[in-house]
Each structure stands twice: as structure tokens, then as C-alpha cells.
Amino acid sequence: MKIDRIYTRGGDRGATSLGDGQRVPKHALRVRAMGGVDEANAAIGVAIVQSPAGSDWAQLLMCVQNDLFDVGADLCLPQNEGTDHQLRLRLTAGQVQRLESDIDRINAGLGPLTSFVLPGGSPASAHLHLARTVVRRAECDLAELAAVETLNPELLKYLNRLSDLLFVLARHANDRGAGDVLWQPGLNR
Numbered sequence: 001m002k003i004d005r006i007y008t009r010g011g012d013r014g015a016t017s018l019g020d021g022q023r024v025p026k027h028a029l030r031v032r033a034m035g036g037v038d039e040a041n042a043a044i045g046v047a048i049v050q051s052p053a054g055s056d057w058a059q060l061l062m063c064v065q066n067d068l069f070d071v072g073a074d075l076c077l078p079q080n081e082g083t084d085h086q087l088r089l090r091l092t093a094g095q096v097q098r099l100e101s102d103i104d105r106i107n108a109g110l111g112p113l114t115s116f117v118l119p120g121g122s123p124a125s126a127h128l129h130l131a132r133t134v135v136r137r138a139e140c141d142l143a144e145l146a147a148v149e150t151l152n153p154e155l156l157k158y159l160n161r162l163s164d165l166l167f168v169l170a171r172h173a174n175d176r177g178a179g180d181v182l183w184q185p186g187l188n189r
Contacts, residue, residue, distance in 0.1 A: 019076035029145040034075045036138030040162075041068040043131035047166075050124040057169050060102060064162060067095050071155055075142075079150040091154045099161040106168045111177035117167075118181040121174035128173055132166035135159055 010016070015023045016031060024031060044061050051058040073089045080088075119129030139159040146156060171177045 018078065019073070020078065020080075022078070029141070029148065030075060030078070033138070033141040033145045034072055036134075036141040037068055037071050037075065037159075040131065040135045040138045040159075041065050043127075043134040044068070044166075047124070047127040047131045050127045052124060052173075057106075057172065061169075064099075064165070067091070067158070070095070071158060074152050074155060079152065090152050091158055093154055093157075096154055096157045096161055099158065099165050103161065103165050103168055106165075106172055109176055110168065110171050113177075115182040115184070117171065118183055119170075120181045121170075121179045124173040125170040125179075128166050128170035132163045132170065135163045135166060139163065 011026060014026050016026050017023055018030070044065055048058050048061050048065075051061075070089060070091050074091050077088050119133075120126050139156065142151070142156055142159060145151060171180055174180045
């Protein structure tokens, strides 16, 4: 891949090109879903720079960032019957399974939950919670697109698991859950 120019002027009238050359409005559901994934990736980047020195989760999240570019590549090329699976980069079930393994491994070291967790605690945890909510919004955009267009089913699974991963990492960043800020129902009545 080689990128020669940053600007092309192709979107100056409110349209953009998908990976197959098709021109669509920038407000199209597919473009909004791709933008949500891009925003989630940026939020994860902010969380990475908040990771404690020597933490292994920064490397884990950099792997996720690469996967999110795979999600974007999958989204930018609409599903095509027939030869689609062999010619296009599509997110795989293995990438979803890797997230599940990471969630299970990290969650095993956390204290049990006794209430819902409020976003916060340490700065790293707060950034991970923010990234989690951005991923949830991207998942909603993707679900809306999936309701009207055929998508790789692994895409929704991946974003769903990713928000779970960010949740357990946020708890891990709060002293393995000991520093979680817990919801106290009706506290301020």
C-alpha cells in the first residue's frame, strides 16, 4: 500500500468512495459505521497512552487497533455474492475468539462484581471506559447498517466482544477491580 496524497478533493461535494469505487453520500449508514469504528480506534489510542509502564494491555490494544482497520477494510467493501470470500479482506471468527480468550484471561484475575461499575477510578480506567462507550456507539451504527445491508456477521460479534474487553481492562486498571467505583442505587435520593 502506498499513499501519495492526503487530500483528493473527491469528497468536497459530500460524497466519498467505497473500496470498490462506488460513490456514496458521506451521511450513508455504511460511512457512518466506518467513522464510528475509526473514532473507537482513536479512543483506544488515547487509552493506550494512559497505560501504566510495563503493562501488557497496551500491546493487546495495539493488536485490537490493527483489527479495527480490518473491520474498516471489511466495511468499505460491500458484501458480494460468489467470489467475495476469496477476494476481500474480511474479519474472521478467529479474531473474535482471540478477544474472548483475552477477556477470559483478564477477567479471571479480577475481584467479583457486587454492583454495576461507574466509569472512573484511575485515569487509565476512565479512558478505557470512554473507549468502551465509543465502541458501543460504533456497534449501534453497525447494527443499524446490518438491518438493511448484508454484512459479515463477525463484525458485530467483534465490536460486542471489544466493549467487553475494554470493560475488563478498565477493571484491571483499577487495581484488578479493588479500586472500582461502584453504583449505589438511590444514593442521592
